[in-house]
Every structure is written in C-alpha cells, then in structure tokens.
Amino acid sequence: xxxxxxxxxxxxxRDGLQNEKNVVPTPVKINLINMLSExxxxxxxxxxxxxxxxxxxxxxxxxxMQGIKKLPGISYPVxxxxxxGFQAAVAAGAKEVSIFGAASELFTKKNINCSIExxxxxxxxxxxxxxxxxxPVRGYVSCVLxxxxxxxxxxxxxxxxxxxxxxxxxxxxxLGDTIGIGTPGSMKEMLTAxxxxxxxxxxxxxxxxxYGQALANILVALQMGVSVVDASIAGLGGCPYAQGASGNVxxxxxxxxxxxxxxxxxxxxxxxxxxxxxxxNALNRRTNSKVxxxxxxx
Amino acid sequence: MGxxxxxxxxxxxxxxxxxEQLWIGEPAAPHTGQESQASGLxxxxxxxxxxxRDGLQNEKVIVPTDxxxxxxxxxxxxxLPAIEVxxxxxxxxxxxxxxxxxxMRGxxRHPGVQYPVxxxxxxGFHSAIAAGATEVSVFGAASESFSKTNINCSIExxxxxxxxxxxxxxxxxxPVRGYVSCALxxxxxxxxxxxxxxxxxxxxxxxxxxxxxLGDTIGVGTPGSMKRMLEAxIxxxxxxxxxxxxxxxYGQALANILTAIQMGVAVVDSSVAGLGGCPYAKGATGNVxxxxxxxxxxxxxxxxxxxxYALMEAGNFICTALNKKTNSKVAQASFNTxxxx
Numbered sequence: 234x235x236x237x238x239x240x241x242x243x244x245x246x247r248d249g250l251q252n253e254k255n256v257v258p259t260p261v262k263i264n265l266i267n268m269l270s271e272x273x274x275x276x277x278x279x280x281x282x283x284x285x286x287x288x289x290x291x292x293x294x295x296x297x298m299q300g301i302k303k304l305p306g307i308s309y310p311v312x313x314x315x316x317x318g319f320q321a322a323v324a325a326g327a328k329e330v331s332i333f334g335a336a337s338e339l340f341t342k343k344n345i346n347c348s349i350e351x352x353x354x355x356x357x358x359x360x361x362x363x364x365x366x367x368x369p370v371r372g373y374v375s376c377v378l379x380x381x382x383x384x385x386x387x388x389x390x391x392x393x394x395x396x397x398x399x400x401x402x403x404x405x406x407x408l409g410d411t412i413g414i415g416t417p418g419s420m421k422e423m424l425t426a427x428x429x430x431x432x433x434x435x436x437x438x439x440x441x442x443x444y445g446q447a448l449a450n451i452l453v454a455l456q457m458g459v460s461v462v463d464a465s466i467a468g469l470g471g472c473p474y475a476q477g478a479s480g481n482v483x484x485x486x487x488x489x490x491x492x493x494x495x496x497x498x499x500x501x502x503x504x505x506x507x508x509x510x511x512x513x514n515a516l517n518r519r520t521n522s523k524v525x526x527x528x529x530x531x
Numbered sequence: 532m533g534x535x536x537x538x539x540x541x542x543x544x545x546x547x548x549x550x551e552q553l554w555i556g557e558p559a560a561p562h563t564g565q566e567s568q569a570s571g572l573x574x575x576x577x578x579x580x581x582x583x584r585d586g587l588q589n590e591k592v593i594v595p596t597d598x599x600x601x602x603x604x605x606x607x608x609x610x611l612p613a614i615e616v617x618x619x620x621x622x623x624x625x626x627x628x629x630x631x632x633x634x635m636r637g638x639x640r641h642p643g644v645q646y647p648v649x650x651x652x653x654x655g656f657h658s659a660i661a662a663g664a665t666e667v668s669v670f671g672a673a674s675e676s677f678s679k680t681n682i683n684c685s686i687e688x689x690x691x692x693x694x695x696x697x698x699x700x701x702x703x704x705x706p707v708r709g710y711v712s713c714a715l716x717x718x719x720x721x722x723x724x725x726x727x728x729x730x731x732x733x734x735x736x737x738x739x740x741x742x743x744x745l746g747d748t749i750g751v752g753t754p755g756s757m758k759r760m761l762e763a764x765i766x767x768x769x770x771x772x773x774x775x776x777x778x779x780x781y782g783q784a785l786a787n788i789l790t791a792i793q794m795g796v797a798v799v800d801s802s803v804a805g806l807g808g809c810p811y812a813k814g815a816t817g818n819v820x821x822x823x824x825x826x827x828x829x830x831x832x833x834x835x836x837x838x839x840y841a842l843m844e845a846g847n848f849i850c851t852a853l854n855k856k857t858n859s860k861v862a863q864a865s866f867n868t869x870x871x872x
Contacts, residue, residue: 416830493753
C-alpha cells in the first residue's frame with residue numbers, strides 16, 4: 234500500500250542551482266526560496282556552506298541564509314561538509330544541516346579527497362557539534378544505484394554506509410541515484426538491503442532523471458513504503474557526468490504524480506509552476522518539467 | 532558536489548556500467564528472467580514501435596519518403612517485433628502519411644516482424660491490402676467529443692465503420708489491432724470514466740480485434756488513473772490481449788507503464804526518440820521514447836529482444852534527418868558520455 238502522505242524535500246536552490254552553469258545573483262536565489270516557501274513545501278534546502286573555491290555558485294551562502302524569509306513550519310536545511318562549514322552555517326542562522334556521504338570509495342576520493350571512512354570521521358565532528366546545539370542532521374548517500382567512477386555499486390555497501398550514518402545520529406537518510414542510472418529493478422534491490430538496516434520511516438529517495446527513470450524509480454520506492462522524496466523545481470540542475478543530460482527530477486512532475494495517486498503533499502502545484510517559471514526566466518532557460526511544458530499553452 | 536573533470540566522460544567504469552544497463556550486442560539478455568518472475572512482472576514484453584506512424588504524424592516537418600523507408604528499415608534490424616509503418620488515411624487529413632503506398636511497397640520486410648498500418652475505413656483497408664499490408668489497425672476512442680472532432684462521427688458510428696473493416700480483414704486472415712484513445716482523459720471532455728473505456732474496448736475485442744491498445748492520448752494519466760482504468764478493462768478483456776500506449780506529455784509515461792506491467796500487461800507501444808509532439812498542448816512532448824522504455828525493461832530483467840544500441844542509432848538517424856533533438860533521455864545521456872561514437 235502506498236503512503237497516504239509524502240514529504241517533498243525541495244533541493245532546487247542548492248542541488249539544482251549548484252549544477253547550473255550561470256552563477257545566479259543572490260537576490261534571485263532569495264526570491265526563489267521565498268516563492269518556494271509560499272507553495273506549501275515543508276522543506277527547502279537553501280544553500281551549501283562549502284568553500285566558494287569549490288562551489289562558486291554557493292559563495293553567497295551567508296547572505297542567502299540571512300536574506301530569506303523563514304516561514305514557521307518550514308525547514309531550511311543547508312549542506313555542511315565539515316565542522317568549519319557547520320559553524321559558519323549556525324552563525325548564519327541555520328537550524329538544520331545535511332552531510333553528504335557516498336556508497337563509492339572512488340566517488341568519495343574524487344569528490345572530497347578522502348576515503349568513505351575518513352569522510353565519516355569528518356561527519357562525526359559535525360554530528361557531535363550538532364547534537365550539542367540541538368540541530369537535526371540529514372544524511373545523504375550518493376551513488377546508491379551506480380557510480381560514474383566505480384560503475385556498479387553493491388546494495389550491501391549502500392546499506393552499510395546508510396546504517397553508519399543513521400547510527401551516527403542522522404534523523405533521515407536520503408538515498409541518491411547520483412547519475413540517474415537506476416531502474417525500478419535496481420531501486421527495489423537497493424531498498425530491500427537498506428531497509429534491513431534503517432527503518433523505512435527514516436528513508437528518502439533522491440532520484441536523478443538523466444535516463445528518464447526517476448518517476449518510475451520513485452513509484453517503486455513509494456510502493457516499498459518510502460514517504461520522503463527529494464526533487465528540484467523545474468528540474469533544475471544538469472548532470473556533471475553527462476554533458477547536456479538532465480539531472481534532478483522536477484518537483485512539478487513529482488507532485489503531479491503524487492496528486493494523481495491521491496497522496497497528500499500539501500503542495501500547491503500551480504504556485505510551484507509559477508515559481509518554476511520565475512527561476513527559468515531568471516536563468517534564461519527552458520524548464521525541465523514536462524508538466525510545466527504541457528501547461529504552457531494556458 | 533565539486534566540479535568534475537571532463538575526462539570523466541570517457542571513464543571506463545561508467546561506460547561499463549552503461550553497457551550493462553544497455554545490454555549491448557547480447558543476442559540473448561544476460562538475465563534469465565528469474566528476476567522479473569520473482570517480482571510478478573512479465574518475463575517478456577512485446578514492444579510495438581509507432582514512431583514511423585504516430586511519431587512522424589505529429590511532427591511538423593513533412594518527411595521525405597526515402598527517409599521514412601530508411602527509418603523503418605533501420606528499426607527492422609533492432610529486434611523490434613512490430614513496427615507501425617503508415618496510415619491509409621486521406622492525404623487531405625494527414626499530409627504526412629500521403630506517401631503510404633510508396634512506403635508500404637518500399638520497405639524491406641524482415642521475417643518475424645509485423646508491419647501494421649492504420650485503416651480508418653473500408654476504403655483505406657482495401658488500399659492497404661493492395662499495397663501489401665498484412666496487418667491493420669483501427670482507431671476508436673472512449674470519448675464522444677474526441678470521436679466527433681477527430682473522425683467526425685459518434686463512437687457508435689465509428690464502431691460500425693470498424694466492423695466493416697474487421698469483417699473484410701477476417702475473410703482475408705488479416706489480423707486487426709484496435710486502439711482506444713483518451714483512455715485516461717480527453718482534451719475536450721476532461722475526465723473519462725474507466726467503465727466507458729472498458730465498454731469500447733470490449734466492443735472492439737468482441738468484433739474481432741486481436742489486441743486492444745489503450746492510449747493515454749494527452750498523457751494526463753498517472754499510476755492512480757492507469758490502475759483504475761486497467762482494473763475496469765481487465766474485467767472485460769483478457770490481459771494477454773491488452774497493450775498500453777502512453778504519452779509522456781506530463782512526464783508520467785514510464786511510471787504509468789510500470790504500473791501496467793505490474794498488473795500483467797505485456798505489450799507496450801512507444802516511439803523511437805520520442806517522436807511526435809502533442810497536438811493538444813503546443814510545445815509539449817507526446818509519445819514515450821522507445822529507448823527509455825527499453826532501458827527500464829532491461830533494468831527489470833524483462834526480455835524484449837531489442838538491441839538498445841541499434842535502436843539509439845535509428846533514433847539518431849531520424850533526429851538528424853528531422854534536424855531536431857531527441858526526446859529520449861537515454862539517448863541524450865548516452866550520446867554525451869562518449870559511449871556512442
């Protein structure tokens with residue numbers, strides 16, 4: 234049986250914009266987040282407290298964090314790759330943070346220049362500080378259905394890393410199909426392994442639509458009891474591993490499907506589409522959301 | 532998270548991973564089908580390729596006859612079991628299909644591959660047979676308004692027209708496939724009740740259509756409405772005689788197809804490169820891309836007999852000829868990782 238309610242985690246302002254070529258001006262980012270706050274979304278990932286040397290798009294993290302209108306009942310998590318980032322985030326007013334692990338050694342090495350084990354030690358520092366400050370931490374696991382460097386990733390490895398992060402104190406684990414290569418078959422296999430180690434209520438899926446499989450993969454996850462789904466407004470964010478290919482699944486298309494399934498999200502699809510139109514105009518690009526494309530004639 | 536070197540595009544591991552997913556050049560799929568069996572999914576799914584007809588019909592540019600023939604010939608080499616070739620409809624209504632006779636006569640037919648054609652009425656049927664057709668399709672709808680607007684008659688009148696075709700076809704041992712449009716919604720009427728879809732499907736099946744393809748014509752359906760519609764239709768028609776024809780206008784096609792195959796449907800229509808826009812929503816997409824469907828089915832361990840690489844090459848051919856970008860995400864991603872040269 235499908236969940237009656239699904240929590241949609243909007244990652245457009247962070248994961249989406251991070252993978253867009255043009256650097257977006259701070260006021261546009263702030264307006265985007267403010268508009269998203271009016272749609273009924275309960276969680277909006279605002280920015281990333283990472284060094285601007287690595288991610289220039291997120292250089293204005295402090296200004297964004299301090300500039301947005303924070304509505305009651307809405308969470309605005311931010312990425313914090315290490316203790317330094319965590320402290321900067323808290324100083325800027327963050328009340329929830331996220332840490333990014335991976336199920337692939339090579340991906341971890343290439344991305345953050347250390348092993349999985351070392352990355353978890355780094356995160357442990359963040360966890361300790363977060364606990365002391367009563368700040369909830371969300372854990373991401375990348376490459377859960379495949380890795381651009383290692384290729385195939387075993388479901389057991391994903392389960393192992395997820396379990397470690399959950400045991401460390403992450404309240405939720407978001408399982409990311411980073412290159413969008415997964416299908417309902419591999420999604421099911423991976424979730425079956427992970428659900429042996431982490432309660433399904435603490436799991437989320439973060440599907441990329443690079444091979445068009447995202448909604449089908451999300452459907453399978455829902456059928457297995459997952460009730461938290463990440464998505465990006467207008468499908469913002471390409472794929473750094475396949476030039477010209479798409480990345481995140483579009484929030485509009487996800488909400489359309491959930492509406493059709495009678496699953497409650499609290500999100501107003503029209504307001505969501507209006508927000509997507511805003512950011513696409515600002516970025517001077519076409520939307521990646523099919524629902525938006527289809528509704529354009531109105 | 533950080534920036535990625537472009538050298539990654541040629542990363543061997545990624546290519547290997549993709550090759551596993553795409554199942555290149557393996558005549559028999561590496562999976563024994565046990566995977567799909569265990570999950571209750573069909574072991575084998577028949578793909579009906581509608582690109583040359585439904586796809587091209589909804590493309591703005593008129594495609595030269597030789598390009599159409601080349602496309603069909605290439606598709607014939609991919610392992611696809613059925614390729615809808617053209618439509619014997621008046622060229623006044625559908626200029627894209629005006630060369631139906633030349634296309635029918637010009638293609639190289641592969642043994643074991645079906646080449647159905649659309650025949651809206653008896654006149655079209657005779658013309659199709661004269662041109663060498665060995666299978667035909669008739670197009671009904673679950674919506675009165677759609678029927679009136681599209682073919683200028685009521686559903687009942689259209690059924691009478693089709694009965695003539697089916698009768699003649701039966702006499703000549705020509706199989707007839709029946710389509711039901713607007714199965715999950717109508718551009719004019721909006722919501723369509725499942726019982727109506729079941730009624731029209733039953734009518735077509737009883738008159739002698741061997742297969743009923745249920746079409747989400749405007750792509751508005753979701754796994755929720757797909758399930759409800761199929762539950763109603765399955766009461767009237769054996770599962771093995773059902774097919775789904777999903778449009779991806781709202782990005783729901785693969786999720787809807789997955790729902791259908793979870794319910795036991797084992798025939799899926801799709802269009803190479805996702806050819807064919809939607810005439811009801813300007814700029815929106817239409818048919819689901821065959822490449823993306825095959826990719827999903829491969830990942831589920833379901834056998835289709837189709838070589839995805841060959842299919843992508845056929846898709847690349849027609850997109851180049853049409854001077855347009857593919858609508859297939861698999862093709863978009865694969866052509867850009869250096870996997871396809």
